[in-house]
Amino acid sequence: MRLVLLLVCLLYFIPPANSQENKITDTSEIDLTKMNLLLNEISIHTTLNIEDNKTQIIRLNQKEITSSLSKNPAELLEKSIAISVQKSQNGGGSPNIRGFEANRILLVLDGVKLNNTIYRSGHLQNILSIDPFILENISILHGPSTVFYGSGALGGSIILNTINPENYSENINSFSSQHESSSNSYLTHLHSVYKKNNTSFLSSATYKKYGNLKMGVNRFHGYENWGKDEFTTNENTQLYSDYSQIDLTQKIHHKINNSSSLSINSQFSTTSDIHRYDKLNDVSNGSPKYESWYYGPQTRVFNSLSYSNHLNKILADKIDLNFNIQNIEESRHKQKFTDNFSTSRIENLDIFDSKISLRKNIKNWQIDYGFSNRFEKLSSDAYNKNVSGDMSFATSRYPDNGSEVLNFSTFILSEYRSNNKLKWFNAVRGDVEKIEVHFSENNPFELNETLLLENWNIAASSNLFYSILENNFISFSIYNSFRNPNVDDLGKVFSKVDGIVVIPNPDLNSEKIVSSELMFQHLGKNNKFDIVLFNSFLTDAIAKREISINGVDSILYDGEWMKTIANTNITSAKMMGVNLIYNQKINDKLSVKSISSFVNAISSDSFPLAHIPPLSSRLQFNYSVSENSSFSFYSIYNSWKKSEDFDLNGVDNFEEATIDGTPSWYTLNLIYSRKINNFQLSISCENILDAHYKTFASAISSSGRNFIVNLQSEF
Template structure:
C-alpha cells in the first residue's frame, strides 16, 4: 500500500513538473522550434526554447500574459491558466514578407530576391516530404533539372541544355568536380546522401565568377546538416531514424542520425544504407524497352536466358552506404570552426545500357559493371563573421581533401577476356572568401582559390579461363595532374530596396600535365607527354528591379569557361560500339556567353508567376569528333577494329529556352504549383548544324497540395515532350538500342506522363509516416537519353521516428 502512495505521489509531482515545462511546435509540421523568445509584458521575465523546442515557465505566474516570438512564426500570447495541463504550444508559420536566404551566389548569405540569376532552392521540410531515393531524384523534383539515367545507380543532371562536366556540383561549398569528370553522363551526384541534406540551391546558368571552370550551365549546391549547439550549459540530444521501402525496385533503406549539442561544441552523425533490387518498368509503353532475355555466366560458359518477366530489368540492382560526421566548435559569437567527414561506397553497379546492346543479333556483353564507386571527403572551415579590419567584415577559409575511386569491368559474351580499368583521384582544395561592406548600399565580395588533382589509372586484362592477368591500356595517363589557381571579386550595389546591381570578375589559370609513356606501349602516340596551360577571364553583370510589390525584373549577362581536364586531353575508352577515343594535347578552353531575362509577378502571394528566358552561345566547344592517330583512322582496341576519335575544339553551339512557374493559393490550405521548361539548341558539325546532345525535351510538372495540421497531401503529374528522329543529336542516334522506334524504324524519344500521389501524416511529435504511389497508370517510359526505363507503378512507404 505504501508503494502505491509513493507511486501516486511521484505521478502527481511528474504532472506538476510537466505543467511548468512546455514544448513549442510548428502547428502544421509538429516539429520543435528552437530559439523562440518567451517573455512577459515588461520583459522582466524571459526565456528561450532549446534545440528540442523546450523551455521552463516556472518564473511566470498563472495569470500574466506570456509572449512567444519567433522570426518565422506569428507572435502568440497566452497565460499558464489557458495552457492548462497541456505542455505544448503551437505556432503558425509566417513566411510572408520574409526574404529567402541563399549562400551559393557569393559564398555568404544574401537575400534571394537580390540575386540577378535564377536560383531554385529546397529546404529540409520539402526534402523530407519529397522523400527522394537519391540526390539525383531530389534535383529532378525541383521541376527545373532534367535527369538522365544509364543505370539504376545513376542520375546525370541536365540544366538549360548543359550536362556532365559543364555543370558544377558542390557539397558545403566545396567543388566535387574533378580532373576526370567526363563529357558523357555522370553519376557522381548520387554520392551525396539525401538524408544528410539540409538545403539545396541550384543556380540556373553560369556560375564561373564564384566557382571557376565547369560552371557553364549551372551550379548544384548541396548543404548538409549542421551540428546544433545547446542554448544552455546542459547537453541537448536529438535523433532521427528512418525506414523506407519502394516496391518497383524492392528498395530497402535504413537511416539514422543524432546530434549532440553543448554550449560551444556540437556533433552530428549520419548513416544510411540502401539496397536496390532489379527495377521493374511499367506495363504500357514501347516494346523496345522490354528486357526479353539476358546473358548469364555459368560454369559451362555464357548462355542466353529468357526473361520470365520482361518488365523486370535484370541486373540493375545495387546497394549503397553513406556516412557523415560533422563537428562544430563556436568559442565566440562571431567565430566558428567546422569539420566535416564524408564517406560513400557502393557495390558493383551494373551498367544497364551496356547490358542491353546487341551485336549481330546477340547480346554483346556478358558483364559490364562499374566497380564500387567510392567518395571520401574531409574538410575544415573557419568562419569569422565580424571584424574591424579594413580588408574584410567577414572571412571564411576552407581546406578540403577528397578521394574518388571508380572502376569499370566488362567482358564480351562468350569471351574469356575481362577488361578491368581502375581510376583514383586525390583532390586538394583551398578557398579564402571575404566580404566587406563599404557602406549601407555597397558590399564587396572577393577571394582566392587553389585546386590540385592527381590521377591514378591502371588497366589490365584477365583471362577468366586461367586467371592470368596482363597489363593493357589504362583509361587515363597514370600520374597525370590538373591544377587551378584563381582570384575573383564581386560587388553588390543596392541604392534602394527596389534596385540591386551586381557585377563580378574572375581570373583563372589552369595547368594540366600528363605522361603517356605507359600507354604508348599500346597506342604509339606521336607524343610521350603533354602540358596544357590556359588562362581565362570571365565576368558577370546583372540587375534586380522591383518597381512595386507586384513586379520584379531580373536581367543578367555573363561569360563562363571550362578548361580541358585530364578526361579531355588524355582519355582512352570505347565511346560507342566500334569507336575509341584517344588523347589530344592541343586543346583550349571552351567559353560560354549568355544572357537571361526574368519577370516575376506576385499578386499578394495569392498568385505568383515566375518567367525566365535565356540564350547561351558556346564557342570553341570541346566535343568528340573523328580523328587520326599517326595517320590511321582505325585501330584495334579491346580486340575490336575501332574508329579513332578525340575530344577537339571543333564546335560552336547556340542554346535558348523559356521557363515559367506558377503558384496559386486556392484556399488557406490548398495550393496549386506548376513548372514548365522549353529548351532548344543546335551545334555546328562541319558545315551543318545538328541538335545538341544534352538539350532535353520540353518538360514540366503540376502539383495540387493540401495542408492541414497533421496531414499533407500532394496529387501531381510529371510530363515530358517527345524528340523525333530529326531532333536527336547524331551521338544519340548511334545509341539506337536505348530508344523506341518510330513508324519508319528510326530511333526517337517518345513523350510520356505520370500521375502520382504523396501523403505525409504526423502521427505525433515524434513519428511521421510518408506514403507515395508513383506512376499510378503504370506507364513504360524512359527519360530522354536514358539507358534504363523508369519505374513502373511504385508504392513507397517511409516511417520516421524522432527523439
C-alpha cells in the same frame, strides 16, 4: 586501410543524443513562406549570398526534400522540379540543366566544388554519392556561380548543403525507414545532433539496398517491345539493376568565441558493384555481347576544415578559410561473351583544395573577394585476367603514368544597393589551369609520352535587379562562363559505341559561353509567378568528331578495329529557352504550383547538339486535410525527342530509344502524409497508370507503378 581508419574515426565521434525536441535557431535566411505563401514552395531568392543568386535560383528546403520521398538527389530534382535526369542503369542519375550535363554543370557540396578532372562529358552519376537524408537545402543557380566556384558552370550549378548542427538549439535523434515496391528496395537512415557548451556534433548513417527495377506495363506510346531486351529482362523486371550503398557523415562545429568558429566535415560513401545495364543489353550475333560489365564500388571520401572570423578590420569585416581533401576511387570491369578473360580499369584520384574568402561592407557596397587553388593527382591502371587468374597488359582509361592538374584563381563580387528598389551585382574571376598527362613509352597510340595543356580564363557577370511596382520585380543579367578541358577530355581512351573509340587530343581550348537572362517576378500575398528568358552563345564547345592518327582513321582497341574519334573544339552553338514557375494558394487547405522549362539549340556545323532535353513540366496540387495530415497529387510531363534531334556520336544514346526517338510521357503520382505524435507516416503511389517510358538518353526503363511506405521519427 585508409577507408577502415575513416570508418573507425566516424564511429568514434558519434555522440549520444538526448531525447529532446529540436528547434532550428538560424534566422539568417528570409523564407518566402513568411509572406503568407505556401510552406512547401519552390523559393526564388535574389540576395548577395552566392547561393541566393542574382539570377533565377530554384531552392528546395529540408521539408520539401523529406516529403519528396526521394532515394537520391538526382531523383529529388526529377520529382520536385522536373529536371531531366538520364540513367544508364538503376544506379545512375545525371541531371541536365538548360541542355548542359555532366562536367558542364557544377556540383557544390557544403561550399566545396566536387567537379574533378575525371568528370566526363557524357553522363555522370556522382551526385548519387550525396546522402539526401542529411540535406538541409538544394539549389539550382546560374550566373555568377562560375565566378565564385570556377570552371564548369556552363549550364549552372547544383548547390547542396547538408545539415548544420549549429542551427539546432537542442539535441535530436532522427530516424527514417523506407520501402519501395517497384525495386523491392529498403532504405534506413539515422542521424543525431548533439550539443555541448560551444560545440555541436552531427553524426549520420544511411544504408540503401535496391533490387531489380520493374518497368511499367502499359505502353501508351505504342512500341510493344521497346525496353524488353532478350537477355536483361524477365517480363517487366530489368535484371542486373540491383545494388546497395552506404553513406556516413560526421560534422563538428566549435564556436571559439563570439566572432570566430571552426568546423570539420567528414563524409564517406561507397557502393556495391553496379551493373552497366546499357552494356549488358548489347547483342552480337544473337548472343549477349558481354558476359559481364559493371562498375566496381564507387567510393568518395570527403574531409573539410573551415574557419570563420568576423574581423571588423580595414580590409575585411569577415574572413572564411577552407581546406579540403577528397579521394575518389572508381573502376570498370568487363568481359565479352566470347572471351576467356576480363578487363579491369581502376582510377584513383586525390584532390587538395584551399580557399580564402573575405567580405567588406562600405556604405551601400558589400564586397566579397578571395583566392583559391587546387591540385589533383590521378593514377589510372588496367589489366586483363584470364580464367586461371593470370594477369596481362591492358590499356588504361587515362594515361598510365599518371596525370596532374594545378589550378589557381582569384575573384571579386560586389553588391550595390541605392534604395529599396534597385540592386546591382557584379563579379569577376581570373583563372589559370595547367594539366600534365603522362603515357608510358609502351602506349599503343603513338602519342608523346607527356601531353601539356594550359588555359587562362576570365569570367564576369553583371545583374540589375529593380522593383518596378509593389511586389513586382524585373532582373536583367549578362555573364560569361568557362569550362577548362580536364584529363577526361584530354587523355581518355575508351569505347562506348560499337566500332568507335575515343582517343586523346592535346589541342583543346576551354569551352566558353556568354549568356543573358531577363526575369520577371511577381510576389503576391497568395501567389507567385516567375518567367525567365535566357539566351546563350557557346564557343569552342567540346564535342566528339572523327579524327586520324598519322593518316589512319582506325586503331586496334580491346581486340577490335575501331574508328577513331576525339574531343574537338567545334565553332559555336546557340542556345535559348524559357523557365516558368507559378504558385497559387487557393485557400487555407488547397494550393497549386507548376514549373516548366524548354531549351533549344543550334550548332554552327549543322549537327544536332548533344544533351538537349525535351520540354518538361510539372503540376502539383496540395490539400491539407488537417493540421497533421495532407495529400499531394502531382504530374510530370516530357515531350517527344525526335530521332533527327539526337547527336551523331552516341552521347544521347539513340540506340536505347525507338527508331523514331524518345516518346513523350507523363506520370500521375499521389502522396499521403500523416503525423502521429513524433512519427511521420508517408504513403505514396508513383506512376499510378503503370506507364512504360524512358527519360531522355536513358538506357534503363523508368519505374512502373511504385508504392512507397516511409516512416520518420524525431526523438
